[in-house]
Amino acid sequence: MGRDRLAKAPAGPAAGSGGRRGARERERQALRRELPIGERLRYMRRQRALTQEQVAAMLGLNRTAYTHYENGVNMPDILTLVRLAEAYALSPGELVEFLTVPEETAG
Numbered sequence: 001m002g003r004d005r006l007a008k009a010p011a012g013p014a015a016g017s018g019g020r021r022g023a024r025e026r027e028r029q030a031l032r033r034e035l036p037i038g039e040r041l042r043y044m045r046r047q048r049a050l051t052q053e054q055v056a057a058m059l060g061l062n063r064t065a066y067t068h069y070e071n072g073v074n075m076p077d078i079l080t081l082v083r084l085a086e087a088y089a090l091s092p093g094e095l096v097e098f099l100t101v102p103e104e105t106a107g
Contacts, residue, residue, distance in 0.1 A: 028075075037099045038072040044088055044098075045070075058087040 045055050056066035059080055068074040076084065085095040 035100050037075065038070045040099050041076075041084075042070045048088070055084075055087065059083045 045052065052066050052070070053063045056063045059066060060083070061080070065074075069076050069080075081095060082092050085092045088095065090098070
């Protein structure tokens, strides 16, 4: 009887994680479509005539990590958002609002 239960149990921590990974990736893709944070980060950087390298240095990141934010590969964490707000002389709330509020409702 004990052997039957073991046969039906997942084979380890990786078992079933493919489904979760796929779900997380679908969530990320939907978020990128709904919230063009990367495009808006790029816009803010260009408005200030900064390079990705310069912004990355302000944030204490390498250029590749920052580029991933602009390209929508990764989303900035809360500490990075605070540093971005400081770099652009905004409050964290203003930055988050600019990055997340749809254009048709902004203004």
